[in-house]
């Protein structure tokens with residue numbers, strides 16, 4: 001079985017900065033990955049490669065069996081769902097929620113004169129229902145709460161029935177109730193065998209949804225540890241990645257982390 005994502009020695013340089021230094025990573029069918037690490041670790045840069053929106057300076061990135069640099073990325077991108085704050089900013093506030101999801105079929109934001117099939121309309125409706133926002137379908141996107149927007153963004157990322165779904169900090173900016181609702185929705189997505197391979201980027205172990213299987217821990221532009229979540233998410237690994245002594249607890253499918261001793265002691 002070939003890997004869904006296969007990165008070998010992936011390095012990204014911008015000027016004199018190394019944003020990613022020699023990343024080796026394999027993701028297989030059915031896996032649900034969390035990419036965790038501190039600010040500036042290189043998580044967003046990595047996701048840009050996985051989304052086919054940026055190329056490595058050196059090394060090789062095979063996405064769905066296609067090598068970046070040799071494949072037409074415009075054919076590849078519909079096979080990879082992607083949700084990020086930067087993409088969300090492009091959604092016009094006056095767009096109807098149903099059209100925010102529907103227009104992903106053409107990879108555009110802002111409905112204009114595209115013709116959509118009944119099948120597309122139905123899929124957009126079903127996705128809104130799956131994320132519990134069906135009753136918002138006729139609202140303007142700009143009138144939604146942040147939590148509602150996040151769920152619409154994920155529904156949009158799934159519109160093309162992708163083989164991989166990349167989520168860059170989906171819980172950022174949510175209040176506690178919003179975060180918990182999103183974690184529950186992502187946990188359901190993880191449990192569904194029909195779901196694509198999932199890759200979720202976060203800074204916070206509290207945002208890891210139950211059912212996610214693997215963890216890539218990043219720090220200093222490189223992989224600190226990678227593998228099954230229970231093996232990798234240890235106090236030692238997390239402390240090394242974040243650069244302070246941390247404690248980790250696990251219960252009820254959820255994770256917690258805090259400083260091993262109060263700051264300043």
Ligand SMILES: Nc1ncnc2c1ncn2[C@@H]1O[C@H](COP(=O)(O)OP(=O)(O)OP(=O)(O)O)[C@@H](O)[C@H]1O
Pocket residue numbers: 014015017018019037038039040041042043044045046203
């Ligand atoms: N075009 C660029 N030129 C130089 N440095 C860059 C460029 N783009 C990003 N960086 C730097 O690369 C590093 C990694 O950035 P990246 O956004 O991938 O990190 P991240 O782990 O996603 O961080 P955060 O959690 O804060 O979003 C950061 O130090 C950032 O300042």
